[in-house]
Amino acid sequence: MxxxxxxxxxxxxxxxxxxxxxxxxxxxxxxxxxxxxxxxxxxxxxxxxxxxxxxxxxxxxxxxxxxxxxxxxxxxxxxxxxxxxxxxxxxxxxxxxxxxxxxxxxxxxxxxxxxxxQPDVYRTGLGERQLVRLDDGSQLSLDADTQVEVRYNHDRRQLVLRQGRARFQVMRDPLRPFSVSAGDRTVVATGTEFSVELLAAQVHVVLYEGSVDVLPRDAATSPPPSASPPSPSTVHRAREMRLVPGQELVAGIDAADARIREVDAPRTRGWESGQLSFNDEPLGQAIERMNRYAGSHVLATGDVPSASLRISGTFTAGDNEAFVEGITGVFPVTVREEGPRYVFVQRPGTSTPEEKMTTQ
Known part of the structure; x- marks a missing residue:
């Protein structure tokens, strides 16, 4: 037997x-x-x-x-x-x-x-999106070129965003905190909905429902804070911050400062339907998001200082050609084709542009 x-x-x-x-x-x-x-x-x-x-x-x-x-x-x-x-x-x-x-x-x-x-690893390639249902009923919505690691045990649910962006719809379980680490920040929640994005220089956290606490990663094991919600558009140096729905936290990688601002929450979820929205963002950051979908050409900033071009508007994911057309139609820049890359360069005889572009 x-x-x-x-x-x-x-x-x-x-x-x-x-x-x-x-x-x-x-x-x-x-x-x-x-x-x-x-x-x-x-x-x-x-x-x-x-x-x-x-x-x-x-x-x-x-x-x-x-x-x-x-x-x-x-x-x-x-x-x-x-x-x-x-x-x-x-x-x-x-x-x-x-x-x-x-x-x-x-x-x-x-x-x-x-x-x-070993954690469970969920990843998407260029141009791919994926919806994942976890064992506890929580859901992950992964943007293109994204990787999330998931570790569950009896007293906590720990996730790590290694690259890209994901939205987390968390099944409430007060006895098992749900945390997402990205860069040097950790988002802690028990039952809520939020997204986390990891860029080369920043971490973005957008809250849709409930509440979350954002802590330095080395302090993520501390008890959740009970501080009142911070006012929007302020800079915080505190070790822990709390968001309320409709707010976005923008924190520099390895930086103490973090800015909280009001956002159009539904618009920030446009990537789930193939629409990428930018709100007064540097060209380099917009390019980083567009390149998750790549299309036929990868974009690069070239000799154009990316911070000097501020982009606001909505573009179709994967249509890098339309993005290039929009940028070159407004700013005194052009692109140089280098194999599979479109490289932005300043037009001859022009100075560094200090302008903003808005498209709809």
């Missing part, structure tokens, strides 16, 4: 069997769910698995130590006797079989640690 299906089975036997399945690559899908259920239903089960894991972790760290050799032999002999009686095989196991079990258990421990350490 399979020890997993035997109600009277010794927890050590069952833990060993789970380890063997893990080492064999069979602990996936429904089997992985059954394993998690077995761990959770009785503290003795988790203790048994921890015992098996610790034994083989210790052996892996120092396999030649006499005490560990004895521990291994005892554990293997115990396992062999149990399985011999249970499966009606001859008592004892040949040494090659013992070695195989030892190897499987070592692999199991290493594999389980690797599974625990």
């Amino acid at each position: 399979n020890p997993i299906d035997d109600m009277d089975a010794d927890p050590i036997d069952v833990a060993s069997h789970w380890c063997l399945q893990l080492a064999d690559g069979r602990l996936q899908g429904d089997a992985l769910a059954r394993f998690q259920t077995w761990l959770d239903e009785d503290p003795r089960h988790r203790a048994a698995f921890d015992t098996v894991a610790r034994t083989w972790q210790a052996f892996d760290a120092s396999p030649a130590a006499p005490s560990l050799m004895a521990m291994r032999e005892e554990a293997l002999s115990h396992y062999a006797r149990r399985q011999s009686r249970r499966w009606r095989r001859p008592a004892g196991m040949r040494r090659p079989m013992l070695a195989a079990v030892a190897a499987c258990l070592l692999l199991a421990v290493a594999g389980w640690g690797w599974i625990q350490a």
Whole structure:
């Protein structure tokens, strides 16, 4: 009989069997769910698995130590006797079989640690968008060229935005805070809706519903603050900030300052339907967003100081040619085609433009 299906089975036997399945690559899908259920239903089960894991972790760290050799032999002999009686095989196991079990258990421990350490990774390529539903019912909406790592455990939900932009619709669970780290900032929420964007020089956080606290990443484990919402259009040097719906936080990467401003929240979600909106933003930042969708040409600022051109307006994602036409039609700049790139350059005989462009 399979020890997993035997109600009277010794927890050590069952833990060993789970380890063997893990080492064999069979602990996936429904089997992985059954394993998690077995761990959770009785503290003795988790203790048994921890015992098996610790034994083989210790052996892996120092396999030649006499005490560990004895521990291994005892554990293997115990396992062999149990399985011999249970499966009606001859008592004892040949040494090659013992070695195989030892190897499987070592692999199991290493594999389980690797599974625990590795996050779930969701990513999109250039021009792609994706909607993801997480195990707790929360949802992620990923912009193009975006990567999000997700780690869930019993007391917290930790996500990291590695690149790009994503909107988070969080299922409320006060006992498990939901946090998203991007750059040197961490957004903490329990049940709300917000987006986080990571650019080369800035982190943007837009709140749609509920409330969130934004903390320096190294302070993210501190309890959520109870400060009242900050007024819009102010600069904060405090270690923690709270947003209310309709506000956007703009923070420089590795900078103490962060600006909070009022925004047109529905418009900031235009990227989910393929429309990219800019609100008095530097050319370089607008280019960074347009390049997530690339189109036939990638854009570059060239010799045009990107901070000198401020862009406001809405463009279709992936239509970099229309973006170029809009910029060159307003500013004294042109583009130079360099293979797959459109490079913005100043027109001969003109000075650095200090202008703003607005399109609809």
